[in-house]
Amino acid sequence: MSIVALRVFIYSVLPVLAATVHVALDKSCRSRQRTLEIFLLYLFGVGVAGSGIGGFFGHFFISDTVAQSIGWPKGNPFQLEVGFANLALGVLGIVAMGRRDGFREATVIAVTVFGLGATIVHAIDIIETGNLAPGNTLQNVSNLFKPALLIGFLVALRRTERSPGSETTKPTFEAWRAPRVRAVGLMTASVATGFGVGFGIGQPMISTFLGIVVGAGSVVFTISRTSRGRVIHRRS
Template identity: 50%
Template sequence: MHELFFVRLFAYSIIPLLLASAHLLLDRHARTPARRIELFTVYLLAISVGASGLGGAFGHLFLADVIAEGVGWPAGSPFQLEMGFANLALGILGIMAISRRDGFRTATIVAVTVVGVGATTVHLMDIAATGNLAPGNTVQNLGNLLDPVLLIALAWLARRHPAEAESPAALRWHRQVETVAGMAAAGVGIGFGVGFAAGALLLWTVLGVLAGVAFGVLLNSRASDAHKELMPAAR
């Protein structure tokens, strides 16, 4: 049970930072401040908000007793279902916000912050009142706070470094980033779920991430080849 929450923290809060950093190092087109900020923002929205929200929804809706045990709270509460649908809403917002570079992202970050800070406050109050140090009551607070802090900081930086003017090349770059981040998010979620069922959380989560990234790169490669084939015809 302890492993569940530690791997969840790694999967949904640390992996997006590692992937964004690797993408930044390998992508020669991501050299402007605006694009660097965009890279980290997209990976966090895709994984820390989108995949995490959908995964949390699945846990609260279909594995409620397991989650309750991990948090150290009584099983069988219908409030688990309410939390499940709240997480589902966050997951959908995160996925939708990947391709949005407007106020929709800001609204999503506000929602994530309110839920994350609110949940952490409740957990800290429970710790103070009962001394409950179950991993679900302690470890997950790190992600609940880290993700909103990073997203708020990135949103602030984005205001200081306005996005570049839209052009065909810029739009292609954004689509490529969104594709890889989206597939990585799917890989994290699927890998985490398979790992939970198979009793090998970390292994399957890492394999899922690698498979998702590889599939995203493959999709981008095919799209790039198709674009090159169309270029002579356009001329």
Template identity: 40%
Template sequence: MVFWVPLIVWALAIVVAVLMSLRGSRPFSLAVLADELLRYILLLPVGLQGLWAFMGHVFFAEQSAAAIGWATSPFQAEVGMANLGIGVAGVVGAFLGSPGFRAAVGIVALGFLGGAGMVHAIQIEETGNLASGNAGPIFYTDFLTPLAVLGLLLIQRVLGPVPQR
């Protein structure tokens, strides 16, 4: 699952965002597409994947640690709680968040996920740990997800307001 979940949520976010952009009551534009992409990246890769990581680290700590190639640790509960907060903030930001709230979610995700990605990179370099939870898709989405949120917010700022639904 550690290998597939990041790929599945990203694929779903892109497909649903494109479909909603084309189907929506607003005329299609790059601004509408950016808005929908931001919404579904917040909902799926940030929100649902954050909640999935929370459940894994808190309720399935041994399996999660093994997937990362690490020993089980009490710190997993802390990591799980951080994922819970980010996941809930992503879900809220998807539908209720102002640009400022969404930016805050992106910054927190960049700090946490980007930091986790750097730890994974160090582990790959220093120990050769190529476990799927360390060097698989999760490694890349640790950087991609928060950068996509912040990048889409910047694109929205440049393109201007989007017509409301």
């Protein structure tokens, strides 16, 4: 698997897979609101924050390698600006995990505009030059797939929030959500670190797999510890 294909999997497919497993194993995620919230947490965390910060490090610190994967000239200072644009998206993703107001819509708009814009630029380059490098073609799958997922899940969640009897306005929902925000944050950091270290040592797949395993363990530990704490509190 190429680096570009692995990156597309990590930041576009993995969030959906991880959220699906999480919902299946976490017995507290039985309501529609909680299920949608879990999917959005992984999309904003791994999909947006992880991808954005990872993109910043790639374009800023190993810009020549990234340029080569796209099939574009090396050493262009504009690539550093793209790195900071990615960093901005990463920060937006982090903040969007912790908030549930209109900041999420703003983040989705930013991700969508950047993704569509990048896809248009790559498409023009393909038409004009025939450049079919993985970074110029395969990356567009993520550029389009991720915004579509974010829009779909966020619209669905907003609809459930407006429905009668929605639990999203109750304090219990935020109490349930808080440890899961931390858990997904740890998962994001672990996966992104695994991918970055693996890229540096030439073993991206192995290192990324270890990052996923450690991240999954962090999610289980964080949520189970919170659940045990609540049980002890109720008994006391």
